[in-house]
Amino acid sequence: MTAAPLLRMTGVSKAFPGVQALTDVHLELRSGEVHALMGENGAGKSTLIKMLAGVHTPDSGTIEIDENPVSISTPQRAVDLGIAVIHQELNLAPNLTVAQNLALGREPRTRFGLLDRARIRREAAAKLERVGGGIDPDTVLGTLSVGMQQVVEIARAVAQNARLLVLDEPTAALSETEAQRLFSLVEEMRGRGMGLLYISHRMEEVYRLADTVTVLRDGHWVGTSPRTELEPEDIVTRMVGRTLTDLYARRRQEPGEPVLEAEGIGDGAGIGPVDLTLRAGEVVGLGGLIGAGRTELAQLLFGAARARRGRLRVGGRPVHHRSPLDATRNGVAYVPESRKEQALFPDMSIRDNVVTTGLGLGQVSDLGVLRRGRVSRRVASQIDALRVRCSSVLQRVAELSGGNQQKVVLGRWLAVSPRVLLLDEPTRGVDVGAKQEIYRIVDRLAAEGVAVLVISSDLPELLGISDRVLVMRNGTVAAELSRAEATEEAVMLHATGVAAGTG
Structure with missing residues (x-):
């Protein structure tokens, strides 16, 4: 006989001004189960999570815990019901110690009314x-890695006797080692009989951990199935409503003349010297382990960090990028990792975000006077070309899904x-449908003659969209691999220094 569900959500709906976030959604989660919740950004996952966290209440439908109807009207009510949510942005105080964070809001006191610091530390060690x-309870939380901070938040949830744990994209900012530790924790908590709702865009995690998979699309429940009955292609089709033929489809072409050339560029410290050439119509991948210097190199090229050595040319002309504005004026754009x-x-609108760069270059104003018609045309063209899903160009960017936020950032640069x-890391934290759209944008730009440098920790992505791959190690380029030479094994051998000649 199947055990009664720990959590049951039936016919749940939720609307916000101008947006129907959820419509008639169903979900069941049992004790000792890892239940994956999947869907594109904007599918309604965040709204559902916030209902369980006591942030939003449903407009209709019911939520049951142990088959008893409940109203989760506040975050404290969620805690009282044994529900804990670990969000992507951790809910911790970085300036306090680990022990203080674990006791926050429930600090024990001595009989004189003072904080019982010894007990706080002792209980933290047990948690x-x-x-x-x-983890040392006396460590200031902000000095820990994101992965260790996540462990602290899970420890707090376990200590509060949580029976239902929601993990929202838990590995998005973790190293491979930290992710493996998290997986072990998930399996241990499942073994203790906790119910875990696991939200992730990473298919390999779902197939490693999940017992059951529920897919949402456009705020609707698409289906729930045992993970063993689903192929990855089935899940993707449910998520996007269509079959993805070739995720990394590219129109390969012979690259043109050099657009950006760096010779011996470096910051005089840990980055460089690096030689780099980006050609018109070419997509160059930049791989390497975390800490290899990929982001720092991009910041040097963009003027977000000062180059202390080397030379830089754009279009064959020597340039000095002392600031991002210098780089922007020279036609170099940068979409950062975060x-x-x-x-x-x-908190600003889509419109204001898109035209920011154009304002700095004076492209949407005359003599300091903003030309609203020019602004409207520029924003409308980008929203349409990038297929940004929004209620209007005046919608706050914070209200958009991750994939649509990334398109707004791209739109700001493409407008100039x-x-x-x-x-x-252009597709970090976005769903597979949004990934394909971003790859489509990259392909279009390359076809138009733009030189594109893609930094990615996702090896299939790096190899799939790149014409050639550079591998960084210890602040320098350890290898340059042609498309034929670039395999996951080759990239990792050079990134780790195992390949001959990489030191």
Whole structure:
């Protein structure tokens, strides 16, 4: 006889002004089960999670815990019901110690009303031990890696006797070692009888961990099946509503003349010297392990960091990028790794985000006077070309899905027609449908003669869209691989220094 579900959501719907986020959604989660929740960005996953966290309440439908209807009206009510949500942006205080974070809001006190610091530390050590230990309770949380901070938040959830744990894209910012530790924790918590709702775009994680898979599309429930009954292609088809033929389809062409050339460029510290040439119509991949210097090199090329050595030419002309504005004026664009922290103005509208660069270059104003017609035409053309899903150009960027936010960042740069586009982890945190659209954009730009540099930790992506691949190690380029030579094994051999000649 099948055990009764720990969680049951039946016919749940939720609307916001101008947007129907969820319509008649169903979900069941049992104790000792890892249930993957999948769907494109904007499919309704975040809204569903926030209902379980007590942030939103459904407009209709029911939520049951242990077959008893419940109202999760506040975050504290969620905690009382044994629900814990580990968000992508961790809900911790980085300036406090690990022990203080674990006791936050529930600090024990002495009989004199003072904080019982010894007990706080003692209880923190016990909580950490339940999830594997290895973290000093006296460590200031902000000095830990993202992976270790995540362990702390899981320890807090376990200590609060959570029975249902929601993990939202938990490996998005983790190294491979940290991800493996997380997987072990997930399997251990499943063994203890917890129910885990696991949200991820990474198919390999779903197939490693999940017992059951539920797919949402455009706010609707598409289906729930045992993971063993689904092929990856089945899940993708459910997510996007169509079959993806070739995710990395590219129109290969002979590259043109050099557009950007770097000779011996470096920061005088850990990066360089690096020689690099990007040609018109070419997509060059930049691979390597975390810490190899890929992002730092892109920042040198863009003027976000000062080059202390070497020479740089754009279109054959010597240039000095002392700031991003210098690079922008020379036709070099940069989409950084963290769109939320480094690229977007989340509380501003789509329109204002798209025209920001054009404002800096004076392309949408005359003598300091903003030309609204020019602004409207520029924004409308980018929204249409990039297929940004939004209620209007006045919608706040923070309300968009991750994939649509990334398109807004791209739209800002494409609106000024760059000659060189530097993309740092362009598809991190976006779903497979949005990935294909971003690859389509890269292909179109290359066909138009733009030189594209793609930094990616996703090896299939790096190899799939690149015409050739550069591999960085210890701040320099360790190898240049043609499309025929570039395999996952070859990239890793050079990235780790195992290949002959890489030191």
